[in-house]
Amino acid sequence: MSDGSAYQLQQFIPFSRDVYFRLLERIGESFWPLHVLTLLLGVLVLLLALRHKVRAGSILLAPLWAWVGYAFFIRHYAELNWAGNYIGYAFIAEAVMLLLIALSGKGLAKTAPDNRPAVIVGLILALTGLVGWPFIGLLSGDSWYQAEVFGIFADPTAIATLGLLLIMLRGWLLWLSAIIPLLWLVISSLTWWVLLNS
Amino acid sequence: MNNRLSRRQSLKLLAAAITAGLLPSLPVAAGPAAANPANNGMLQKKFGKAGKALPAIGMGTWRTFNVGSDPKLLDARTQVVKAFFEHGGGLIDSSPMYGSAPDVMGYALQKLGLPDSLFAAEKVWSPAGGSAREQVADLKQRWQLEHFNLMQVHNLTDWREHLAALRQMKADGKIGHIGITTSHGRRHKDLEQIMASEDIDFIQLTYNITHRAVEQRLLPLAQEKGIAVIANRPYDGGSLIKGLQRRNQPLPEWAAEECGSSNWADFLLKFIVSHPAITCAIPATSQVAHMQENMAAGSGVMPSASARQRMQRYIEAL
């Protein structure tokens, strides 16, 4: 796709690059030092997933999605984009789904994680979301509170969650619960692409 | 900050990729309406039966004014609005679809005070936003205004219901004028029908030197029916002017004499507002310097009909 198509898609992105960066910075500033807690919770979910404590992992993950839906989307992102409220509700719906999966036990992996491709890809994605993503900010000169951290910002939350789901879930419920994180990542990638190319 | 941003931006991009001529030039005073020293020499264009006039350069707010509640950016945009009015600006166009832009305009107008020349133009859109009446009431609160000079149906959305409601509100003196908008060359046939059959004061459509389809039917019809025309996307969303500037494309040598232009903003905007059917162009900007350039295009020499053709040919040949 060319710069021309970035300008075409611009009609769906109602804010500019600098304003989006400022929004992310302000979200980071206003929630600091909650980042430390959400990141630790994320690491804990990964450890639980790897030790086959998948029900507990799923229960811990759910409130983080509800929190990002409310704090990131409804409270902040929706200021710039009327669709933000709907995306926030979708994140809260994902939280409810994770909770229902945990409570019903359906869709949870029956065997401990081994070295199947899904588990390995899951581990890589989880580490990318939990560790790699904040590092992008830190490498480019952000301070800790500005770095995009799991459980506060939508992108690392969605990436790490996809990985955690690959480790913790099986069958159609795995795919169903991956839809909302995947959709957000598509929207987010397109947003960044348009913002950086127009 | 810029260095950090650009580094960060490139990293983000990487990450995102992984995850997913016959007449001589006319001085302004000989145009459709005279320049007025009280308006910084800004070309005033007449519209409607009552013989009112609007400054030929207005401003848009899409993307550029959607800054949320960020205090730093709110103050920066207030300076842009200040420059707009200092240069004789009038029409400001916004929409409930533009995120926080109506609130940001409310903030700026509170800070600056309400200038006499303000011509506030808003829009109603899909039913998701409530009835036309509810939307207008909500927008008044957001702009912190008592009265909108113009209320438009955004992108022809539910236009029958919305126009009927707006017409009633105009009759009750709640809004000044009514209109309908489109952009990107969409639904021109429908717009033509509405212009022919409905009693509306304004239309808003995309018109710029690279998008001139409206010259065929819509602009002549507007002139015939006495409908004022707002030209949106004068820089084609920014790609036109930024493309020319990025390539360091020089202005043609004759631009100074025939259009009074010494920069691309002036050249592109003068092409638009020198069309006799156009009431005003509404470039959007987030920068004071760009606002100053844009507003300057409303004064000085305006291109003649032949100069306009020369301008077209020059751009087509690039």
Ligand SMILES: NC(=O)c1ccc[n+]([C@@H]2O[C@H](COP(=O)([O-])OP(=O)(O)OC[C@H]3O[C@@H](n4cnc5c(N)ncnc54)[C@H](OP(=O)(O)O)[C@@H]3O)[C@@H](O)[C@H]2O)c1
């Ligand atoms: N359906 C509808 O009703 C509809 C649809 C489209 C647009 N509109 C209205 O029309 C307005 C204008 O259209 P638009 O905003 O899409 O596009 P536009 O005005 O053609 O272009 C805006 C872009 O041009 C840049 N720019 C402005 N002045 C400049 C200058 N002097 N030099 C260099 N760059 C300059 C701005 O960037 P900087 O911030 O860097 O200056 C901004 O990115 C909108 O804001 C909106 O109010 C209505």
